[in-house]
Amino acid sequence: MKKNVPKRILLIVSILLFRLIIFAQNTDSIKVNLDANKEIHFQIKKENPAYGLSLLWFLPEEQIQKIVGKQFKPIIKDGKGVLMLFIASSEKYFLDNVEFQNLKIAHILIPVERSLNSVEAFGSEKQKLNLVLNQYDFKPKMAQIELILKPKNDSISLVAKLSTKKGNLELSSVFLNQPGDLKSIKSSSISSPIDSNCYFMGSESYRPITIESIKIIHKGKNWISEFNLPLIPDRIWLNQDFCWDFIFVRNINTQ
Numbered sequence: 035m036k037k038n039v040p041k042r043i044l045l046i047v048s049i050l051l052f053r054l055i056i057f058a059q060n061t062d063s064i065k066v067n068l069d070a071n072k073e074i075h076f077q078i079k080k081e082n083p084a085y086g087l088s089l090l091w092f093l094p095e096e097q098i099q100k101i102v103g104k105q106f107k108p109i110i111k112d113g114k115g116v117l118m119l120f121i122a123s124s125e126k127y128f129l130d131n132v133e134f135q136n137l138k139i140a141h142i143l144i145p146v147e148r149s150l151n152s153v154e155a156f157g158s159e160k161q162k163l164n165l166v167l168n169q170y171d172f173k174p175k176m177a178q179i180e181l182i183l184k185p186k187n188d189s190i191s192l193v194a195k196l197s198t199k200k201g202n203l204e205l206s207s208v209f210l211n212q213p214g215d216l217k218s219i220k221s222s223s224i225s226s227p228i229d230s231n232c233y234f235m236g237s238e239s240y241r242p243i244t245i246e247s248i249k250i251i252h253k254g255k256n257w258i259s260e261f262n263l264p265l266i267p268d269r270i271w272l273n274q275d276f277c278w279d280f281i282f283v284r285n286i287n288t289q
Contacts, residue, residue: 078124085124089120124137178197205248247266
C-alpha cells in the first residue's frame with residue numbers, strides 16, 4: 035500500500051493541474067475577445083435567475099440634470115425625473131457562453147433619451163464582468179455587495195449592503211412574497227456614463243414583487259448622501275426570476 039501512495043498523489047496533482055489549465059483557458063478567452071469593436075454576449079439564464087432590488091425616487095429636473103450630466107437629456111414629466119438605485123445578485127452568469135460564478139453589481143440609473151443611463155456602477159472585486167464593464171466605459175468601482183433573501187412562511191426578509199472604504203449603505207425590509215405576472219421586455223438598454231455610444235442592451239424578464247417600505251442606514255460617503263436622496267423612496271420592488279440576454283456594443287444607432 036505504501037508504494038502506491040506517491041502514484042496516487044501524482045495522479046491527484048495531475049488532475050488538479052489539468053482542471054486549472056482548462057479553467058485558465060476559459061477565463062482568458064474573455065480577455066482575448068475584449069476588443070473595442072466586438073460585441074460581448076452577457077446572459078443570466080432561467081436555470082439560475084438573478085434577484086434585482088430597485089429603489090426609485092422622483093426628483094426635481096434641476097437635480098436630475100446635475101446628476102446625469104450635460105451630455106444626456108433626462109426624461110422629465112411634470113418637472114421631475116427618475117433616479118433608480120439598483121442592486122442585483124446571481125449565482126451564475128455567462129460571458130460569450132463561458133460560465134462564471136457570483137455576480138454582484140449595483141447601479142444608479144436615470145432614464146434619458148434612448149436608454150437608462152448608468153450614472154455610477156459598483157462591482158464586487160475580482161468578478162470577470164468588471165473587465166467588460168471597463169472595456170465599454172461603465173468604469174465600475176469596487177465594493178462589497180450583498181443581496182440576501184430569506185423566505186419565511188408567506189414573507190421574505192431582505193438585506194442589501196453596499197460597502198466601500200469611504201462609506202456604507204444598508205437596506206432592509208420584510209415583505210409579502212407575492213410575485214406578479216412574468217414581465218418580458220424585448221428591448222432594454224443601459225448607456226455608459228462616459229460614452230453615450232456604449233450600450234449594454236437586450237431582452238430581460240422578471241416577476242416583480244412590490245415592497246411597501248424599506249429601512250435605510252448609511253454612513254460616510256454613499257449614494258444616499260452623494261445624491262441627497264430622501265430616506266423614503268417613492269417606489270420599491272424586487273425582481274424575482276430575473277433573466278437577461280444582453281450584449282455590450284459600441285457605436286450603435288438605437289433609434
